[in-house]
Amino acid sequence: MDGTDTRDDRLPDQLTLHVGDEGRLFERARTRSRPTELVVSPVELHRRNVQRRLREARLPKDVFRFEDPVGICLRVLETSGRSTAVVDRVDRLSLIRSVLDSADPERPEATARSTDIRLPTGASSRDPRRIEQIRTEVEGVTNFHPERIAAWTETAGEIDEPIDDDAAAILDAGVGIERELRDRTEKAVSETALLRRATRAIAATDGAVWAEAYPNIERLTLLGLSSLSAPHTDLVNALLAATALEVHIHFREGTGEFLRRRTPELLAVTDPGTEAFE
Numbered sequence: 001m002d003g004t005d006t007r008d009d010r011l012p013d014q015l016t017l018h019v020g021d022e023g024r025l026f027e028r029a030r031t032r033s034r035p036t037e038l039v040v041s042p043v044e045l046h047r048r049n050v051q052r053r054l055r056e057a058r059l060p061k062d063v064f065r066f067e068d069p070v071g072i073c074l075r076v077l078e079t080s081g082r083s084t085a086v087v088d089r090v091d092r093l094s095l096i097r098s099v100l101d102s103a104d105p106e107r108p109e110a111t112a113r114s115t116d117i118r119l120p121t122g123a124s125s126r127d128p129r130r131i132e133q134i135r136t137e138v139e140g141v142t143n144f145h146p147e148r149i150a151a152w153t154e155t156a157g158e159i160d161e162p163i164d165d166d167a168a169a170i171l172d173a174g175v176g177i178e179r180e181l182r183d184r185t186e187k188a189v190s191e192t193a194l195l196r197r198a199t200r201a202i203a204a205t206d207g208a209v210w211a212e213a214y215p216n217i218e219r220l221t222l223l224g225l226s227s228l229s230a231p232h233t234d235l236v237n238a239l240l241a242a243t244a245l246e247v248h249i250h251f252r253e254g255t256g257e258f259l260r261r262r263t264p265e266l267l268a269v270t271d272p273g274t275e276a277f278e
Contacts, residue, residue, distance in 0.1 A: 010264035012240045016248045019256035035065035037219040046224040070191045073198035079213040080201045086188040096128040099180045138174025139192050143230035146276040147269050195231045199238045199273030207242035219246045226252045234272035
């Protein structure tokens with residue numbers, strides 16, 4: 001399958017999956033008055049390498065606009081007049097520390113605020129950096145979508161002890177700390193939360209906000225993916241449902257064939273961008 005595009009009857013006609021095969025992008029290099037293809041990669045270095053290869057090959061890149069997922073969501077949210085304020089990692093760790101302190105019965109300030117977060121066992125379980133890692137992992141796998149959270153819970157119940165308890169505790173901690181953080185700030189808890197907001201805005205406006213933000217874009221190309229996170233999946237899902245955009249996803253060789261087979265299942269989530277907290 002390497003170097004070939006793939007069609008699957010379970011996928012929308014607008015979507016084409018590739019394993020490797022990023023050279024297809026260079027075949028579309030044209031001189032244009034404005035970009036018509038949005039080239040997106042979560043990794044900045046990958047975007048830079050693609051642009052470097054275009055320069056070295058002396059190919060025009062006018063047809064392309066390069067961005068990361070957060071950047072396109074910021075544009076969508078700004079176009080729709082929605083807030084893009086977000087808590088950075090340093091402030092998020094400070095907020096998590098406050099949550100943990102308020103839940104510690106040995107600290108006098110614990111009585112000021114109660115919390116029922118179930119933390120994983122272990123000496124590092126009260127380390128804000130470890131808790132943020134757990135929150136990020138749960139966010140990446142579930143995007144806090146109720147269907148994925150339910151699937152995690154169901155799967156955890158089928159795992160042998162004591163791994164089942166650990167899996168359940170990780171989910172509880174990730175969801176619990178996210179809920180507590182939301183109670184402590186009016187900003188988006190993370191940049192990934194902005195992806196969810198943009199995903200919901202695209203779906204709620206039947207793609208109108210996307211068309212306003214990117215009026216000339218006809219194709220979205222996702223490059224260099226070694227995984228397909230739930231937030232990125234939901235964004236693609238909303239775009240496929242609400243717009244006529246042609247979407248191409250290029251998976252990295254190695255993990256690409258596995259991800260290609262899983263994509264229909266990953267997209268089979270209703271109402272992308274929905275959160276369990278609503």
